[in-house]
Amino acid sequence: MDFIFMLTRDDRTVTDCLDVLDTIEDLGITHIGFKDVGADPGTLARLHTRIKDMGATTYLEVVSTHRDQALASVRTAADLGVDWLMGGTWIEETLALLHGTSIGYLPFAGEPLGHPTRLAGTPDRIAADCRRAEAAGCAGVDLLAYRATDADPLDLVRAARAAITGRLVVAGSITGADQIQALAEAGADAFTIGSAAFDGSLQPHAGTLRSQLAPVVGL
Template identity: 90%
Template sequence: MDFIFMLTRDDRTVTDCLEVLDTIEDLGITHIGFKDIGVDPSTLAKLHSRIKDMGATTYLEVVSTNRDQALASVRTATDLGVDWLMGGTWIEETLDLLRGTSIGYLPFPGEPVGHPTRLAGDPDRIADDCRRAEAAGCAGVDLLAYRATDADPLDLVRAARAATTGRLVVAGSITGIDQIQALAAAGVDAFTIGSAAFDGSLQPHAGTLRAQLAPVVGL
């Protein structure tokens, strides 16, 4: 199971993202993501270039629940040339914008609400959305399982895993090793952590970002 380190806190790219890369560059993290809000476009371009220079796979996650803003994020992803685009629910429009690129698309199943994003939808809704995404040509889904408002997170994970053969990424509010182990047991392909590393939730008695991330990288 891949660990995707998100350079984000509260669904925004941290303003010192370039300095954070300097701090964690030698930890061997091979999947790194960010949002297109929180820093300016020039910084985003530098950030993406730096991550690629590290040899890591890049991810941009859409957080807007507004159609026009979400599709603007898709255009940012194509301009940057990220490897993976995560999030959003406008599948057909997004795939149209990605046509001709090598970017894999992982939409949100369910109904994302608000900012930071919560997830509405029961297991049946999640499964239906996963099947719809796969049929449309998506590479998998980006499931906000631990931000669920209507169901147990692992019930949503199991429903998604049963409904899709594509890449299943679980994102948002993962704060402990026990959650990570449960996701691995449920067949998840990758998970993201951002805020929990920056606010110290992963290792409450450790003081540095490196100390927060090291146990996760070693899993």
């Protein structure tokens, strides 16, 4: 299962994202993501270039639950040339904007709400959304399982896994090894961690970002 380190806190790219890369560059993290909120376009362009120069796969996750803003994020992803675009629910319009690129698209399953984002939807709703996304041509889904409001997170993961053959990424509010192990057993292909590393939740008695991330990288 892949670990995707998100350079984000509270669903915003951290303002010192470039400095953070200097701090963690030698940890061997091979999947790194960010959002187009919290940093200006020039910083995002430099950030993406730096991540690719590190040899890592890049991800941009859509934050907005409003159509026009979400599609603006899609255009940003296309302009940057990220490897993967995560989030959003306007599948057909997003795929049209990504046509001709090599970007893999992983839309949200369920109903994302608010900011930071929560997830509404039962396992049946999640499964139906996953099937719809894959049928439309998406490479998989982005599932905010641990921000669920209507169901047990792992029930949602298992429902999504049973519904699709593509990539299943679980994002948001993952704070420890027990959750990560449970996600692996439920069939997730990848998980993201951002805020939990920056606020010290992964290793409560450790003081540096490197200390937070090192055990996760080693899983």
